[in-house]
Amino acid sequence: MSLSIKAIDRLFERLAATYGAGWTRQWADVPMADVKTAWAHELATFANSLHRIAWALENLPPKCPNVIEFKALCRLAPAPDVPMLPMPKADPERVKAELAKLGHVPGVKRQAPSGIDHKAWARRIVARHDAGEKLSPTTVRFAREALRSHLVPEAV
Incomplete structure (x- = not known):
């Protein structure tokens, strides 16, 4: 053809x-x-x-x-726009049930109880540095940036 x-x-x-x-x-x-x-x-x-x-x-x-x-x-011509179906809405109850099944899997983030300081690691590093301990400048910089960050919520 x-x-x-x-x-x-x-x-x-x-x-x-x-x-x-x-x-x-x-x-x-x-x-x-x-x-x-x-x-x-x-x-x-x-x-x-x-x-x-x-x-x-x-x-x-x-x-x-x-x-x-x-x-x-x-x-090189771009593909034509193809109409797509809208993304289906997730059933919140099913999502909750499926996430509960993953509770035993390492590396899966779970909702932490309130009151936990997720930036305690950074506070410890800064305190050690301020006390005179010799630390890597990069480590200190990352700790200070973590403490200044407004993008990372306190409790995830």
């Missing part, structure tokens, strides 16, 4: 109008029917996605492309 000759004729008209004599001079020594047949064959993969050819025509390079360059340009 190849792209229709009508589509190739329209494509060549547009390219000739865009590039002028440079376009026609490029094919001076080759029969135009053979050129069009080759282009129709090479662009056959876009027969069901003509929007890619249209995109390539809107984004042509400064010099006349050959069929390989034009085909590569067609491949």
Whole structure:
């Protein structure tokens, strides 16, 4: 299967109008029917996605492309917007039940009881540094940044 000759004729008209004599001079020594047949064959993969050819025509390079360059340009076309279904809402009771099942898995964050100081590690490091203990400057910097941070909630 190849792209229709009508589509190739329209494509060549547009390219000739865009590039002028440079376009026609490029094919001076080759029969135009053979050129069009080759282009129709090479662009056959876009027969069901003509929007890619249209995109390539809107984004042509400064010099006349050959069929390989034009085909590569067609491949760069963005995918069309596909309507998507809305994300289904999660059932809060089911989510709660599933998270409860993960309570025994290490590394899974659980709701901590209130009153826990989640930045105690940073406070200890700063206190050790202030007491004169020699610590890595990076460690001290991270601890101070953690204590200044408004992005990390106190209880997660």
